[in-house]
Amino acid sequence: MSARRLNRGAGLGLGIAMIWFSLLVLLPLAAIIVKAAGGGASTFGHILTESETRDALLLTVKVSILVTVLNMVLGTLIAWELVRGKATGARGAGRVAEWVWGKVRVVIDLVIDIPFALPTIVAGLVLLSLYGPHSPLGLHWAPTTQKAILVAIAFVTLPFVVRTVQPVLEELDTDVEDAAASLGAGRLTILRRIVLPALLPAIFAGASLSFARGLSEYGSLVLLSSNSPHRTETVSVRLFAFIEQSNTASAAALATILLVVALLAIVVLDLVQRRVASHE
């Protein structure tokens, strides 16, 4: 592909696009950092020593990590069943079962994306009905326990690992695996030493998205968590409370911390991803 330098028309177009991007994204995010910095180290110190905010941060990070690990395992499993789930050579009843499973797989493929289709507030509304005081199964997880928060974050982050691993699995050449099998390697060995290393970069890419999303989730939690400080209050809910109290300094400081944590997670996972990929 040729690498063209910007000509005048393209340069002007880039300029206009940059102005829009600045007005929309760069300036507002810079305003947060400036506002937080304007309060000085004292605002950050106050935020981090204030136990309510600290606990909200710890809770959110803890839940995001737990759910991300869950997604890494289950998401990979789901992607595996979607791509490699077909079994050949079945007979009789087995053949029918495999045919049915084939149809189920198509449905599963659609179902995975439902968290992208449902607005977060709708997810929160229905999860409150299912796990709240009027739970049909008697599961009164919300709003006083953290279990409902786990469910909400698991819901909204489900697609990420699945959708990053799926295309890699689809492209994966089975030649190496077949060769290893013909040389006598067991299934688990093949999975562990050939397939998994090939998938790890994608798994970590999905994990990075899942973690960032878990950290920043708001809509599904606003009805679900009782905002009990230290127990079920998450970071975005705490941030929103700061905004409602017109405490923009604390809000900006907390937002900056959130941005830094998200950035760190993305960088770390990107590094891990590269290291794993370079071991190929």
Add this chain to the structure above:
Amino acid sequence: MSRELSGRWLRRLIVVAYLLLLILWPTWYVVKNTFAGGFSAFWDILQMPEVQSALEVTVRISVIAVLINVVFGVWVSMVIVRFRFPGRRVLSALIDLPLSVSPVVVGLALMLVYSPAYGWFGKPLSSAGIQIVFATPGMVLATCFVTLPLVVREVVPVLEELGEDQEEAARSLGAGTWQTFWRITVPSIRWALIYGLVLSLARALGEFGAVKVVSSRIAGQSMTATTLVEARSQFAPHEAYALSFLLAFAGVVCLVIVALLRAQATRSLGEKS
């Protein structure tokens, strides 16, 4: 049963059980609660002026934001893929930024720039009579922010894969920049473009946190469907569920379109190779 067979069905059971409990049960519950009072009750709720206004506000804001993002997205994708300039990689990374930012942070960020009380541009804008936050432009900006990367992320890989051969050929035959763009580039990225458009639309329809911060939340005028769901969730849950159902339904329609498009895109790429 052989160990492999039982292992296979166990894995499938785990997958199905997890998805059933986590996704399908709540989704079905939305439908169940919406029509608990019968279809006529649902229809009556849809006739309420505040409900209709909320839907209209949501659609209007989403369509405007998505169109802005399509134009911006295509243009920035072209520039990122076809040209080299200092800061190209940084720009590409920054475009993805909105995906990791909490919607409440987005709202706060916009307030810090555009609020007449304390925003950077707030006072000069308001003396000129321009109100951004607590008005439609603020809600459009918030929605644009959160949907920004979606078109770019779809179009860039396709542009990269397509290469410039056709465009170069057209240019060498004397076609102008616009002609090349409309007649060569756009048709070749059309599936990725529509894919990104539909993804943006689904995301925009469901936007909640950012819009909640910058909206004037006047029921019947500036409340979006999502903010009205929250407002009614306690005292009028049947209204909240009716709106939820419509939003979910629109989202699922977008999903199905996206699935069909993906199939179409694979087919047309297959044709090319």
Add this chain to the structure above:
Amino acid sequence: MKSIKVTAALVAVGVLALAGCGSSSSASSSKGTVNVVGFSTMEQPNQKEFAAFNATTAGKGVKLQGAYGASGTERDAVLGGQPADEVHLSLEPDVAKLVTAGKVAKDWDQNSTHGICTNTIVTFGVKSGNPKHITSWDDLLKPGVQIVTPDPGSSGSAKWNLLAAYGAYLQETGSAAGAAADMKKFLGNVVAWPSSGRDATTAFENGTGDVVLSYENEIIQARAAGQSIDYVDPSTSLLIENPCAVTTGASKAATDFLDYQKSAAGQKVYVSTGFRPLPSVNVGSVGTVQGAMDPSNPFPTITHLLTIDKDFGGWATADSKYFDETNGILTKLKAAYSK
């Protein structure tokens, strides 16, 4: 391709039409629109009040719209450009801040009701049947009792609640030190500080806490809407007076609505939603109030009814004395003893 250009053009036209029709639909009423900005629990009472006003001659054809949220949040929204023709906030200091900013005229409270539109009292919202038998301020101090009250940083209801608590404990113990000791136990029992009065009742109804401190009318209308919640009026409570005012440059329709709210007819509607009648307005007999614990006697007399003017020196003094960001008595207590 030509079809893409044509499609794009049609879509652009469609978008502009949508944008245009959106803004025109709000100006379609004959006497104009009145934007009311109210504190969080006014949403349902105002729906009834708007309908009643539209049925009068002065109100016919007026389009009334409401935006509701925590009193402090709405006040700051109005300062930030939120469209507002009338403000109906939880407490007087919130309106005073609007006066300072020039949004409301200085003489807003020079009238027969001193600027007040609705009255109620602080009450204890409890679970149906009151299983923990919470009836007095002392019961709130018992270990293990979980209290829900909004956060004074954004909510007006919160300030009324905390003042009522402090006033009650002051009366019981007779000294500021005693009141502070009781507030320490009280604050230690608060398990959630939602942002608004409405958020507090929502959190309580969703299962948080054993008791929610709220406006009496808010619990009454929650019960009227079918929520399973009871309330107990403590023997000592604080009279809540919610101010209302039109903004500078508001239309005649807005002033007409304000007058209607304070008229006997308007007050009757508010009374039917659980507010206590204003003393300066003669509503006649109160009648039954749906949702009250005893609908035929909805507003029992409170043994010791504190008022902001007699017992706390008026809001101008009380707001800074108790709620100043750094030196307020209650601010400091909350910072020290809330979990």
